[in-house]
Amino acid sequence: xxxxxxxxxxxxxxxxxxxxxxxxxxxxxxxxxxxxxxxxxxxxxxxxxxxxxxxxxxxxxxxxxxxxxxxxxxxxxxxxxxxxxxxxxxxxxxxxxxxxxxxxxxxxxxxxxxxxxxxxxxxxxxxxxxxxxxxxxxxxxxxxxxxxxxxxxxxxxxxxxxxxxxxxxxxxxxxxxxxxxxxxxxxxxxxxxxxxxxxxxxxxxxxxxxxxxxxxxxxxxxxxxxxxxxxxxxxxxxxxxxxxxxxxxxxxxxxxxxxxxxxxxxxxxxxxxxxxxxxxxxxxxxxxxxxxxxxxxxxxxxxxxxxxxxxxxxxxxxxxxxxxxxxxxxxxxxxxxxxxxxxxxxxxxxxxxxxxxxxxxxxxxxxxxxxxxxxxxxxxxxxxxxxxxxxxxxxxxxxxxxxxxxxxxxxxxxxxxxxxxxxxxxxxxxxxxxxxxxxxxxxxxxxxxxxxxxxxxxxxxxxxxxxxxxxxx
Numbered sequence: 001x002x003x004x005x006x007x008x009x010x011x012x013x014x015x016x017x018x019x020x021x022x023x024x025x026x027x028x029x030x031x032x033x034x035x036x037x038x039x040x041x042x043x044x045x046x047x048x049x050x051x052x053x054x055x056x057x058x059x060x061x062x063x064x065x066x067x068x069x070x071x072x073x074x075x076x077x078x079x080x081x082x083x084x085x086x087x088x089x090x091x092x093x094x095x096x097x098x099x100x101x102x103x104x105x106x107x108x109x110x111x112x113x114x115x116x117x118x119x120x121x122x123x124x125x126x127x128x129x130x131x132x133x134x135x136x137x138x139x140x141x142x143x144x145x146x147x148x149x150x151x152x153x154x155x156x157x158x159x160x161x162x163x164x165x166x167x168x169x170x171x172x173x174x175x176x177x178x179x180x181x182x183x184x185x186x187x188x189x190x191x192x193x194x195x196x197x198x199x200x201x202x203x204x205x206x207x208x209x210x211x212x213x214x215x216x217x218x219x220x221x222x223x224x225x226x227x228x229x230x231x232x233x234x235x236x237x238x239x240x241x242x243x244x245x246x247x248x249x250x251x252x253x254x255x256x257x258x259x260x261x262x263x264x265x266x267x268x269x270x271x272x273x274x275x276x277x278x279x280x281x282x283x284x285x286x287x288x289x290x291x292x293x294x295x296x297x298x299x300x301x302x303x304x305x306x307x308x309x310x311x312x313x314x315x316x317x318x319x320x321x322x323x324x325x326x327x328x329x330x331x332x333x334x335x336x337x338x339x340x341x342x343x344x345x346x347x348x349x350x351x352x353x354x355x356x357x358x359x360x361x362x363x364x365x366x367x368x369x370x371x372x373x374x375x376x377x378x379x380x381x382x383x384x385x386x387x388x389x390x391x392x393x394x395x396x397x398x399x400x401x402x403x404x405x406x407x408x409x410x411x412x413x414x415x416x417x418x419x420x421x422x423x424x425x426x427x428x429x430x431x432x433x434x435x436x437x438x439x440x441x442x443x444x445x446x447x448x449x450x451x452x453x454x455x456x457x458x459x460x461x462x463x464x465x466x467x468x469x470x471x472x473x
Contacts, residue, residue, distance in 0.1 A: 019064035019116050019123045023057070027229060032170045033162045040163070042172060043127075044229055057129055060100040061114040069118025071099040076111045076126070078166055085166070087113065103129075130158040130172075136225045136233035138206075142334050144243050144341035147209040151237075152178065155227050174228045178205040181223075184216035192220050212243040214278040244343040246327035247275040250351065263352040266399035266452040269312035270351065272323070279327035279343075282307055289319025289353075318399050318453045321351040354398040356451020363463045367431025376407065376416075376445070376463065377428035397423070399452045405429075406446040409438065431465060440465050 027044035061071055072092040076085050090112075093099045101112065110130065116123040134154035140147060155176035161168040180200035183192040195216075200207045205225060213219060222236040250262055251271040264270075274282065284304040293299050301321075302313060315321060324346035331338050359378040366373045378396030403423040407416035415433040431437050442462050449457040 018066075019125060020062050021114065021125055021127060022060045022062065023127075029172070031160070042160075056102050056104050057131070058100060058102050059112065059114075059127060060098055061116070061125070062098045063096070064116055064123055066097075067118075068095050068097045069116060070094050071096055072115045072117070073099065073101045074113045074115070076113045082166055082168075085113075126163060128160050134176075134225070134227055134231060134233060136223065136235045138221065138223055138235055138237040140237065140239060142242060142332050142339075143212070144329075144339075145210075145212075147212040147239070148206070149208075149221060149237065149239075150206045151235075152176075152205040152223065152225060154225075176205055176225055176227055178223055178225045180207060180221060183220040183222070185218035185220070187217075195219070212241065213239075214241045214243050214245055217241055217278070240332075241278050242329055242332050242341050244279045244327050244329040244341045245277040246279065246325050246343040246345045247277075248323070248325045248345070248347075249273045249275060250323070262350060263354065264315065265395065266318055266353045266356075267314060267316045268353065269314050271312050272309055274308045274325070276325065276327040276343075279329050281305070281328040283326040283328075284309060285324040285326075286313050287322040287324070289317065289321055292317060292319055315351060315353050316452055318353045318355045318451070320349040321353070322346055322348050323350050354395075356399040356401075356449075356453050356455045356457070357397060358400065358447070358449050358457050358459065359396040361445065361447070361459065361461065361463070363461075364466060365431060365463065366466050367437060368467050375425065375428040375430050377423075377425050397449070401450050401452050404448045408444045408446075410442050410444075415443070431467065437467060438465060440467055 023043060029042035029044065031040045031042055033040075059073075061073070063069055063071065070092065073090045074087040075090055076087050078084070079086050090103070091099065091101060099114075101114075103112070111126060111128045113124060113126045116125075135152065137151040138149050139151045140149050155174050157174050158172040159168050160170050160172065162170070180198075182195045182198045182200075184195045185191075186193045198209070198213060202208065205223075217240065219239040219241065220236055221239060222234070224232065224234040226232045249272070251273050272284070276282070282305060284302075284306075286301040286303070288297050288299055288301050302309075304310070324344060326342065326344040329341040331340055333339070362373060362376065362379055364373060365376050368374065380396065400422070402421050403418060405416070405418040405423060406414060407429055408414050413433075415438055416429040418427055418429075420427070441464070443465055444462045445460065447457070447459040451457070
């Protein structure tokens with residue numbers, strides 16, 4: 001049933017006439033014009049009760065002077081050129097003391113006129129009736145991309161005119177003021193808790209959100225609307241979030257430690273943390289480096305449909321790697337069909353695995369345990385600049401699959417040998433042979449390495465050993 005705000009005003013044509021119309025008006029407002037005859041007023045009918053509206057206007061016309069006669073109700077409007085009033089008879093009764101008109105007319109005929117005939121002086125009274133929908137019945141339509149709460153209407157300003165000149169230059173000003181509140185359903189207490197975080201600041205009473213709220217599963221939106229004539233209506237609507245936001249981060253290990261940078265030396269195992277909101281199904285895609293794909297490698301390293309991949313993803317080769325997560329929400333019904341909201345995010349060039357690289361070596365060592373140049377190992381320099389993937393400043397080799405290091409004295413005696421996947425400072429030559437420091441002099445080295453990208457390295461050269469240690473100690 002429609003709910004209406006009904007506004008009308010009375011026009012009494014003749015002086016000192018006791019004919020009257022009784023209606024369900026609860027407010028009386030003065031008109032803005034003056035007349036030489038009659039006393040006009042504006043009547044506002046809010047409804048059958050303070051909490052509802054009536055869609056039917058009832059007006060009971062009572063015969064003047066406590067007499068009886070012919071009573072006729074007309075619908076009236078101005079003619080096309082607005083020079084006269086057109087009438088259409090609705091209902092009439094003869095020899096009666098009163099006659100009630102009930103109407104739901106909302107357009108076409110804005111006014112009503114009752115004529116009393118049979119008295120010493122015929123009397124005509126005019127009512128202008130306006131139906132204003134002050135509707136507060138919030139609702140929304142399911143959408144994955146937006147939230148538009150509708151169902152609030154009214155606050156229309158009504159025009160009326162001078163009953164003698166027919167000029168349409170008067171208005172009953174009306175408008176709406178509204179106040180929204182938002183709540184979320186606490187899953188533990190199952191109570192609605194005031195949230196007050198959504199921005200309902202809009203010039204329209206029906207709020208629009210270009211991004212639906214998804215931080216909670218269920219929301220309650222309450223609204224109180226008041227029109228300029230003092231009528232208030234409140235209602236609420238429950239919103240179940242259906243939109244989805246897909247997001248993730250890489251982690252250095254399964255426990256979820258997030259690195260400061262996503263640039264690594266091969267090989268590295270990475271876990272992934274799912275940061276998606278309001279989703280139920282997931283699809284992970286881990287892409288291979290595009291250069292490796294061009295060389296014939298598989299385009300996809302791995303897929304997973306778990307909330308998070310159960311095992312780490314092993315990145316063995318240098319390159320740039322994309323990661324994609326597709327998230328799907330709960331099922332809802334739209335147009336009698338099952339639907340779900342889907343969101344996906346693909347982080348391009350998300351993970352960098354450095355090219356293979358080995359740094360520069362010293363030309364002097366002093367194995368005297370003073371903490372300076374004690375070992376034969378790569379030098380730390382401020383910046384490496386190697387092809388597409390720059391090595392970080394704090395690394396002396398990157399993405400090396402295996403090392404082999406040889407050191408010889410000037411007589412060709414091998415005094416040091418290392419073979420393994422990672423040559424560290426702990427493995428470096430400390431200037432000893434068979435547990436004793438070697439003598440000062442010139443020594444020669446050969447380093448061979450193979451990177452995970454297939455690149456091979458071989459470095460040869462000599463360096464000096466200076467030491468205050470005595471050979472054999």
